Amino acid sequence: MKSSAAKRQTEYLQTEREQFLGDVLAGLQADRKTLNPKYFYDATGSQLFEQITALPEYYITRTETSMMRQVVKRLGEYCDGVQAIVEFGSGSGERSDILLSALPGITSYVPIDVSEELLASTANGVNASYPHIKVQPLIADFTESMQLPSATPERRLGYFPGSTIGNFLPAEAIGFLQNARRLLGTHAKMLIGVDLTKAVKKLECAYDDAAGVTGRFNKNVLTRINEELDADFVLKNFAHQAFFDHDRSRIEMHLVSLADQRVSIDGMHKVEFRAGETIHTENSHKYTVEGFRQLASKAGWHSTTDWVDDERLFSVHLLETN
Numbered sequence: 001m002k003s004s005a006a007k008r009q010t011e012y013l014q015t016e017r018e019q020f021l022g023d024v025l026a027g028l029q030a031d032r033k034t035l036n037p038k039y040f041y042d043a044t045g046s047q048l049f050e051q052i053t054a055l056p057e058y059y060i061t062r063t064e065t066s067m068m069r070q071v072v073k074r075l076g077e078y079c080d081g082v083q084a085i086v087e088f089g090s091g092s093g094e095r096s097d098i099l100l101s102a103l104p105g106i107t108s109y110v111p112i113d114v115s116e117e118l119l120a121s122t123a124n125g126v127n128a129s130y131p132h133i134k135v136q137p138l139i140a141d142f143t144e145s146m147q148l149p150s151a152t153p154e155r156r157l158g159y160f161p162g163s164t165i166g167n168f169l170p171a172e173a174i175g176f177l178q179n180a181r182r183l184l185g186t187h188a189k190m191l192i193g194v195d196l197t198k199a200v201k202k203l204e205c206a207y208d209d210a211a212g213v214t215g216r217f218n219k220n221v222l223t224r225i226n227e228e229l230d231a232d233f234v235l236k237n238f239a240h241q242a243f244f245d246h247d248r249s250r251i252e253m254h255l256v257s258l259a260d261q262r263v264s265i266d267g268m269h270k271v272e273f274r275a276g277e278t279i280h281t282e283n284s285h286k287y288t289v290e291g292f293r294q295l296a297s298k299a300g301w302h303s304t305t306d307w308v309d310d311e312r313l314f315s316v317h318l319l320e321t322n
């Protein structure tokens, strides 16, 4: 007989296509067309994201990784007694390894991600390297209500690397942090990687690299819709676009329709595009250190300490519940 956790996971997979179709239609039938960025991360999208992290223009991952090697040297002082790490959007889990190797008191690791493939490989990697740690991966959307496995020890550190928090609108980021606080419970701590505001050229190049990998990552969501939702997007009829919006302090990624065209989805739904019209596929908000501290405080967290690299590209924040 299946455990209730296993049953919940099976139900999640069964309703996935239905939800995907509903979200895609709602997004593409809106006045300003959008797609939820979580749909980037099928197996191909996750591999493309891994390639992005190694691009010369994409300073985020290498800066955060090298910062984390320094951060963990002092983290023990602040995280005495922490037994569980709950990682949101764990991806390949590269930095979780840095964290786990530096905190010997950890007995439980719960990686959460929508990408099943990455989640399985991250969980297997942690199992192999840290046999004493109980690994309980959760395939889940971290913007929705979740439950941790019942055996998760009470003293928990949430970990949210990669500046994935920048994908939320500021109000959504506050909502996420409030939910994370409830999920992690009393005594919770949270370590978050946050990308900082900087010269526009550097930001725009990071999301529009010379080799075109980010463009392929952006367009892959259309391939995914074609394959999983029986649609007929013609990829060469769309172009990748990334630009910085000063007023909202964010990079926006779009797919621009290069012609008037009509796309069919799931046989019976038609979506019209005018030449020049875009699908807004992702936001990446950029913060100042103080701006992010203030945002976190609106969600009931206070900043214990934070770290910034020498070039002031990226910040890592350790938060505690008020």
Ligand SMILES: C[S@@+](CC[C@H](N)C(=O)[O-])C[C@H]1O[C@@H](n2cnc3c(N)ncnc32)[C@H](O)[C@@H]1O
Pocket (backbone or CB within 6 Å): 037, 038, 041, 049, 053, 061, 088, 089, 090, 091, 092, 093, 112, 113, 114, 115, 118, 140, 141, 142, 143, 161, 162, 163, 164
């Ligand atoms: C920008 S990548 C960062 C990956 C990794 N943490 C890093 O720092 O390199 C975002 C990760 O979050 C996952 N993700 C995106 N939206 C999600 C959602 N709504 N719920 C759960 N996971 C999500 C993706 O599958 C991906 O692994």
